[in-house]
Amino acid sequence: MTRIDAKFATLKAEGKKAFVAYVMAGDPDYATSLELIKGLPAAGVDIIEMGLPFTDPMADGETIQLAGQRALEAGQTLQKTLDMAAEFRQTDNTTPIVMMGYYNPIFNRGVDRFLVDAKAAGIDGLIVVDLPPEEDDELCIPAQNAGLNFIRLATPTTDDKRLPKVLQNTSGFVYYVSITGITGSAEASAADVAPEVARIKSQTDLPLIVGFGIKTPEAAQGIAAVADGCVVGSAIVAELAKGRPVADVLAFVRSLADGAHRA
Amino acid sequence: MPEDLINSFMTGPDEKGRFGQFGGRFVSETLMPLILSLEEEYEKAKTDPTFWAEMDDLWTHYVGRPSPLYYADRMTKHFGGAKIYLKRDELNHTGAHKINNVLGQIILARRMGKTRIIAETGAGQHGVATATVCAKFGLKCVVYMGAHDVERQAPNVFRMRLLGAEVVPVTSGRGTLKDAMNDALRDWVTNVRDTFYCIGTVAGPHPYPAMVRDFQSIIGKEVRWQLAEQEGEGRLPDTVIAAIGGGSNAMGLFYPFLDDPSVNIIGVEAGGKGVDEKMEHCASLTGGRPGVLHGNRTYLLQDEDGQILEGFSISAGLDYPGIGPEHSWLHDIGRAKYVSITDKEALEAFQLSCALEGIIPALEPSHALAHVAKIAPDLPADHIIVMNMCGRGDKDIFTVAKHLGFDMKV
Numbered sequence: 270m271t272r273i274d275a276k277f278a279t280l281k282a283e284g285k286k287a288f289v290a291y292v293m294a295g296d297p298d299y300a301t302s303l304e305l306i307k308g309l310p311a312a313g314v315d316i317i318e319m320g321l322p323f324t325d326p327m328a329d330g331e332t333i334q335l336a337g338q339r340a341l342e343a344g345q346t347l348q349k350t351l352d353m354a355a356e357f358r359q360t361d362n363t364t365p366i367v368m369m370g371y372y373n374p375i376f377n378r379g380v381d382r383f384l385v386d387a388k389a390a391g392i393d394g395l396i397v398v399d400l401p402p403e404e405d406d407e408l409c410i411p412a413q414n415a416g417l418n419f420i421r422l423a424t425p426t427t428d429d430k431r432l433p434k435v436l437q438n439t440s441g442f443v444y445y446v447s448i449t450g451i452t453g454s455a456e457a458s459a460a461d462v463a464p465e466v467a468r469i470k471s472q473t474d475l476p477l478i479v480g481f482g483i484k485t486p487e488a489a490q491g492i493a494a495v496a497d498g499c500v501v502g503s504a505i506v507a508e509l510a511k512g513r514p515v516a517d518v519l520a521f522v523r524s525l526a527d528g529a530h531r532a
Numbered sequence: 533m534p535e536d537l538i539n540s541f542m543t544g545p546d547e548k549g550r551f552g553q554f555g556g557r558f559v560s561e562t563l564m565p566l567i568l569s570l571e572e573e574y575e576k577a578k579t580d581p582t583f584w585a586e587m588d589d590l591w592t593h594y595v596g597r598p599s600p601l602y603y604a605d606r607m608t609k610h611f612g613g614a615k616i617y618l619k620r621d622e623l624n625h626t627g628a629h630k631i632n633n634v635l636g637q638i639i640l641a642r643r644m645g646k647t648r649i650i651a652e653t654g655a656g657q658h659g660v661a662t663a664t665v666c667a668k669f670g671l672k673c674v675v676y677m678g679a680h681d682v683e684r685q686a687p688n689v690f691r692m693r694l695l696g697a698e699v700v701p702v703t704s705g706r707g708t709l710k711d712a713m714n715d716a717l718r719d720w721v722t723n724v725r726d727t728f729y730c731i732g733t734v735a736g737p738h739p740y741p742a743m744v745r746d747f748q749s750i751i752g753k754e755v756r757w758q759l760a761e762q763e764g765e766g767r768l769p770d771t772v773i774a775a776i777g778g779g780s781n782a783m784g785l786f787y788p789f790l791d792d793p794s795v796n797i798i799g800v801e802a803g804g805k806g807v808d809e810k811m812e813h814c815a816s817l818t819g820g821r822p823g824v825l826h827g828n829r830t831y832l833l834q835d836e837d838g839q840i841l842e843g844f845s846i847s848a849g850l851d852y853p854g855i856g857p858e859h860s861w862l863h864d865i866g867r868a869k870y871v872s873i874t875d876k877e878a879l880e881a882f883q884l885s886c887a888l889e890g891i892i893p894a895l896e897p898s899h900a901l902a903h904v905a906k907i908a909p910d911l912p913a914d915h916i917i918v919m920n921m922c923g924r925g926d927k928d929i930f931t932v933a934k935h936l937g938f939d940m941k942v
Contacts, residue, residue, distance in 0.1 A: 324840045325710065325825060327717040328560045334704055346837045372558060373824045377838025399558040399824065403548065424562040426724055431565060449562055450722040 272365040272393045273418050273441040276315055277476045277497075287442075287498025288313060288489065288529035289478055290505055290522055291369065293320035293336035294353050295345025301515060302340070303353050308519045310364045313526025317357075318396070318500065321350050321370030328398045330453035332503040335510065347374045347383075351390040358391035367420060367441075369396040372408065380408055384415040394418035394441045402434045409438050418442075423469055425449050432472055442476040445469060445496065450481065453503030457482035459491040466496045486528030493532035501525050541790035541867055544858065549738020549828075552864060554857035557737040559827045562721045571739040573644050578746070583639065587747075590635050594668070595625045597632075597750065601758035601918070606888045614771070614911035616904060618921040619755055619785065622894065628923035629748060629781040630661040634730060636747035638665045641728035648672045648727045652716040654681055654709035654777070655848035656688025657894075657923060658732030663697035673697040676716045679707035681848055688927055706842055709852050713826055733778025734856030737827030741856050748784025755918055756788055763916065771796040771907070774920040775900040776870070777814065777850035779859045781922035786868060796869070799859060800900045802850035803872035804843070814843030815872040816855040817863045830857040846875035846931065847895035849923070877902040879935055882925065894923030895931065 270278075280287050290309055295302050309317050322337040322345050329337070354366050368387065375383050375397070387395070395412055402409075402421070409419045418441030426449060427435050436443065445465060447457035462479055470477055479492050480500030492499040504525070508518045544551040557567060577583040591597040600620040608616045621629040641649060649671050653659030659675040666673035675692055679701040682689055692699050705711035720729045734741045734748070752772070760767055772789055774782035776799045789795040804813035813819055816831040823832040825840055833841040833853035843853045862868040873881075878895055881902035885893045893901065900919050908917060925932070933940045 323838075324705065325714050327714045327826070328562075328721060330718070331704065338705075341839060348837075371824075373832075373834070373840070374838035376824050376829075377834065377836075398560050399827070401557060401559060401561050401564045403557050403564065422561045424560075426562050426565045428565060435561065446562065449724050451718045454722065 271416070271418050271441065272363060273316065273367070276365050277442065280315060286493040286529050286532045287315045287476065287478060288493070288526040289316040289318055289480070289498060289500040290314040291318040291320060291500060291502030293322060293333065293340050293506055294350040295322060295340030295343055296336040296506065296509065297339045298343040299345065299349060299353065303356060304515050305509065305518060306353065306357055307360065308515060309522060310361055312519045312522040313530065314364070314522060315498070316365045316367060318367045318369045318502065319350060319354060321347060321368055321374060323371040323374060326371060328451055330451040330503060332453040332507050332510065336506045347378055351386050354390040354392050365393040366391060367394040367396055368392050370398070372397050372399050375408065380411055384412060384417065388415055388417060392417065394420050396420045396422065396444060398422070402437065405438050413438065413440060420444055422446050425465065429468070432469065436473045439475060442478050442497070443469060443473060444500070445477055445479045447479050447481045447492070452481055455482050456484065457488065457492060459495050462492060463495040486524045489525045489528035490532045493529040499529055542787065544861065545738060545742050551858045551861035553822070554830050554860040555738055555741055555828050557827065558824050558829065559737045560721060562724060566724055567737050569644070573640060574739050574743050577640055577643065586639055587636060591750065595631055595635070596623060598754045598758065599623050601755055601762065603762065604889050610888055611905065611908035613909040613913065614915040614917045615913060616908060617759065617916065617918045618891070619751060619918060621751060621781065621920060621922045622897070622924035626657070626661045626664050627926060628657045628661070628894065629751060629784065630658045630732060631664065632750055632784065633732070633744045633747040633780060634658070634661040634665045636743070637728070637730045638669060638671070641730070642669065644728065646726060646728035648674070648723065649730050650674045650676065650716050650719050650727055651730045651732060652676045652709065652712040653732065654678070654712070654851055655927060656681070656685040656692065657849060657927070659697070659699070660688055660691050660695070662730050663692040663695035666697065667695045674719065675699050676702050676712040676719070678709055678712050679703045681709065684931070685848060685927065708842060710840065717826070733780040734783045734858060735778045735826060735828055735830065735854060741828065741858055744780050745783040745787055745858060748780050749787045751781065751784035751920060752786065752788035755785065759916070759918065767916070768792055768795055769918040770794065770915045771798060771917045773798040773800065773900050773904060773917060775800050775850065775896045775922065776855060776859065777802065777852050777896065778854070779856040781920050783856060783858060785920045790867060797862070797867065798903065799868055799870045800903045801870060801872045802843070802845035802847055802899055803874040804845045806874055807872050811841055812844040813872065814845045814850050814852060816853060817859065817870040818872050820853070822860065825854055828857045830854050830860045831863070846878060846935070847899065849894065849896045850899065871903055873899040873902040879932065881905055882932060891921065892925035893921055894925045895928045896923055897921045
């Protein structure tokens with residue numbers, strides 16, 4: 270059982286929806302980013318998604334692109350992202366951390382070495398945008414064998430015929446991408462998402478979390494109500510990008526988490 | 533490699549879209565269903581005579597194929613060695629080999645019922661070819677082009693707009709060809725249901741590398757019969773040589789010769805200011821290492837953390853940090869040899885082609901020509917080199933003028 274499985278078991282027992290927050294590791298610099306991440310659990314965040322910066326984030330909108338650029342310019346690397354997770358773990362051994370990013374920095378380090386290091390750093394799961402089920406041998410299977418969850422994205426274009434393939438080697442939870450598009454773009458609508466959630470849940474027992482296009486506490490509540498929880502990323506990253514102090518960003522995160530938890 | 537161990541170099545990719553370890557389908561889930569349906573549609577088209585009949589008709593009457601295979605007499609004498617032929621793909625409609633592939637993809641898009649075409653472009657040649665074919669078929673066309681390239685390739689931007697395309701300057705990342713490809717992929721993910729992504733080179737997720745190669749292979753197939761016509765039945769080139777950015781013109785020339793062991797195959801990468809630790813070049817094979825970008829595993833320019841580096845070349849068409857996966861495979865197994873040529877050497881070859889043959893070449897094939905200049909003098913007179921003159925130089929005269937210190941202001 271990973272920290273992710275344990276967290277969902279707890280939430281289920283409490284009858285609560287999950288609130289997942291995405292932040293880009295190293296944005297705008299290592300110290301600020303670590304301070305923000307350390308503050309997330311107290312702000313109501315159930316699961317932390319740590320973005321691994323990459324020069325070519327082809328599924329991300331401008332907000333996350335710029336966050337990645339700021340992080341890279343401030344010297345963030347895969348190693349520093351692992352270090353950040355390890356530092357977080359010194360004071361928090363229960364909040365799950367999912368690393369989310371693109372495959373090349375991981376491939377470049379070597380999958381076996383990466384998995385050992387990620388596990389040691391206290392990472393619980395991986396979301397790698399450019400690894401569909403067709404490439405499961407690359408990282409998904411080795412990650413599961415190493416005891417890390419591999420969380421798959423399901424999308425509006427994942428039809429019923431394809432869904433079993435997407436769900437097959439997924440663990441931890443399923444991340445439903447609410448729109449056809451990139452992060453931080455169109456607004457997700459609970460009315461559109463609800464039937465999709467039902468469709469996917471009919472084929473899996475895993476928790477289903479919805480992300481992309483959720484920007485406000487009201488939206489977080491609306492979407493979480495029709496799923497097992499929701500993810501907010503760009504809206505949080507955008508607050509930080511305005512140069513607001515970490516405490517203010519955490520207050521915004523708190524309002525989103527409260528929204529999701531009201532659902 | 534012993535010949536009896538390998539039946540053919542022409543059977544790739546495998547069912548996972550791999551050439552050895554290279555290639556694959558490294559895309560987000562949103563795109564996967566579309567990529568699979570494209571593969572299905574392409575497999576159907578490949579064996580459908582009506583598809584190829586439509587291609588042949590347009591190649592003949594719209595593009596002007598076959599392009600001539602021209603014996604470069606004065607160039608041959610100038611180097612005093614090998615006999616040099618130029619495959620004149622710069623004479624195609626729109627001035628480069630790009631349209632060979634665009635026609636194929638647009639016909640496929642029409643068969644799939646897609647109404648909106650998107651493309652990325654560097655120097656603008658692929659964008660112009662795509663805008664051209666879209667105009668011909670009345671399709672909506674959106675071209676992503678790095679903001680920096682929009683500035684330095686203004687004539688091609690205007691051409692695309694004349695042809696009815698919307699040109700989107702890309703400012704994300706550093707505003708170069710790779711960023712244009714990122715933004716095209718972002719558009720595709722957003723408009724996946726009605727949009728077809730027309731990729732300009734032998735890269736991207738499977739089936740693009742194989743499909744674009746197949747469309748460009750018309751180049752090598754023509755060379756086979758044209759050379760036999762001029763040099764006698766069964767005569768094959770001794771060396772085929774082409775410039776490589778992503779590598780589509782090269783793959784098109786090389787592919788039909790992969791199983792002819794007597795044919796030397798040489799790809800020429802852009803060496804920019806020199807292939808060294810400063811990384812001011814675009815030579816992915818000679819100066820990069822394997823990684824994953826834009827849907828495929830291939831050789832990439834990257835730093836020690838796996839972050840992608842910007843390429844550097846005088847030629848906007850070669851300014852890409854990756855290369856088609858089949859080239860990476862041919863490089864690793866040693867079937868093809870890859871070399872690099874600097875900006876300076878390419879500029880010299882550019883001028884030589886103008887002066888000796890009356891052909892103003894694009895800067896891309898000028899790189900290939902510069903390597904011909906290096907090897908031809910030491911080869912015997914009965915050694916036949918076929919070089920792909922894959923584009924004409926009209927688009928490059930401003931860049932060349934600047935480097936030669938000529939004031940173009942009118």
